[in-house]
Amino acid sequence: MAHEIPELKVENLVVEYVTEDAVVHAVNDVSFEVPKGSTMGLVGETGAGKTTTALSIMKLLPDPPAKLVSGKIEFAGEDIVPYSEKQMDALRGSTVSMVFQDPMTSLNPVLTVGDQIAEVIRRHQRVSKLEARTKAKEMLELVGISGDRAGEYPHQFSGGMKQRVIIAIALACNPKILIADEPTTALDVTIQAQVLSMMRDIKQKFDTAMILITHDLGVVADICDTVAIMYAGRIIEYGKIEEIFDDFKHPYTEGLFGSLPNLQKRHEKLKPIKGLMPDPSDLPTGCYFHPRCKYATAECAKRQPKKTYLSDTHYVECLAYEEGTGVKIEGGDIK
Amino acid sequence: MHRYILKRLVQLIPVILGVVLIIFLIMDLTxxxxxxxxxxxxxxxxxxxxxxxxxxxxxxxxxxxxxxxxxxxxxSLGTSYRSSRPVIDELLARFPATMQLASASIIFALVISVPIGIVSALKQNSLFDTVGMVAALLGIAMPAFWLGLILIISFSLKLDWLPSSGSGSFKHLILPAVANGVSCAANIARITRSSMLEIIRQDYIRTAKSKGIGKMKVVLKHAMGNCWIPVITVAGLQFGTMLGGTVIIENVFAWNGVGDFLLKSISAKDTPCVLGGIVMFTVVFSVVNLLVDIVYAFIDPRIKAQYQ
Incomplete structure (x- = not known):
């Protein structure tokens, strides 16, 4: 197969929040592709720019203060960055949908859940009110809620059920691209598992290209095909799930895996990554991770690493893998 | 819901008894x-x-x-010392005029203030917002009687478009309703703006935007649906107060309402009329508040759930 046009392609995306006192560099030159039917995990700490990336794809950045400075966002080869609000509204909810982070606050408290699902159907499909309502009930059934509850209000549902309703809204018009922003973070573990398996089923059924934003590596392992590790607004390592989980290269990725509790050695202390994420309005020079990196050398503070491809699908942004930088990783867990 | 309404009506009894006692004491001490x-x-x-x-x-x-x-x-609320007619008849004869004025004022206030509040919030810190909020501040600061006099001078004396006093026709209603409604509108505009500012930053507004339904619908359906509670609260309080008779406005425009009647009864020390007027005001104010609380239930299903 020749190079197929991916469902979603983000190229050199740069997003800043411009305030009176500072410019916050939220997303710094991010590129990735998500083909049809595949899922990319976007992993990183709070403040790494994951949600900003997602909102850019929806073109729902709060403007002001957010500014999409440069880059391309292509839906099936079509760049949507120059699109007007009206053109975007035709895509939002039908071609591209988003499942938001907090189910408790993401539904309108004064409208019935049935109305909230039917609304998006009425917007994008030529159906009568009655048909939209029937379809809304079907969507509820699809996410495992009885269709009879369509007339109820969000406060009558539990957190997990609200998240299912939000997923039902996002999927109501069979979007080609689905962005799930920490869909399970606000839910307890058993409900998490249910929601995740439901999302996996639906993804397979509709062949949706999906971005799953999370900081839970377990969730990533469960449903993603590729993983992008984000740090301070950059994707510092990217690869297929096996490449990242079995053969991670970046010291930050190592830190992420190192900070997971080990079930076999329960007495072992957790190994946190020392320090905090840099202030995005005052990013360090060179590699953004060098102040926290245990392998950092003087060179790391001077030169910003480029993408180094370790295979067709796996790249890392770290000077240790670039030719002739003299930076070496020694004595760590990195193979 | 019925139980709730009944409970609220029963709660009205001690309120009325207390109010009567306080007025009795005050009238006795003066x-x-x-x-x-x-x-x-x-x-x-x-x-x-x-x-x-x-x-x-x-x-x-x-x-x-x-x-x-x-x-x-x-x-029975007693008989007036001055006219020897039953107080209740005196009040009922004047209440419709007050009701008419209060309704016209609140409708005027809502019609101009809610759109101003919404647009100010959506275009926060714009010229419209600044001008709108300064105007609202002026509206609150301006004494109603002064505004009334200005309106009479401009529209009755100078332009001769509208009658300066009396009641009866729609034309008579315009000036007092505007004079009365301006400060009310200013209050409502400010509260609409501030609650709108809070609501448009809510997650569910972002969800609504992500459906592609367009900005108008997001604002009018999703944001306004959540904005009514504070607006109705303020409007209800203002309406209740106005139903007690807007003493000064009724006086300025020679509007034969409850407020004007109450003022005259106080100066004549016509105790039964004063008492009766205040009892009526208490009842009306409480009923308006109850109505506001009932309206809440229709706006917000979460409140309705609490009433059951």
């Missing part, structure tokens, strides 16, 4: 003998004594209070 005020300085001692006896003014305060309460239970 100087001036009602008999002397009603009959005039030329009246003989005998006539005054007879009046006092006839009206039961010689009885001690607790007796008078209890007598008033029992009369009230029988549906």
């Amino acid at each position: 100087p001036g003998d009602p008999a002397r005020m009603v009959l005039g300085n030329m009246a003989s001692e005998e006539a005054i004594a007879a009046f006092r006896e006839e009206q039961g003014l010689n009885d001690p305060l607790p007796i008078r209070y209890l007598r008033y309460v029992f009369d009230m239970l029988r549906g």
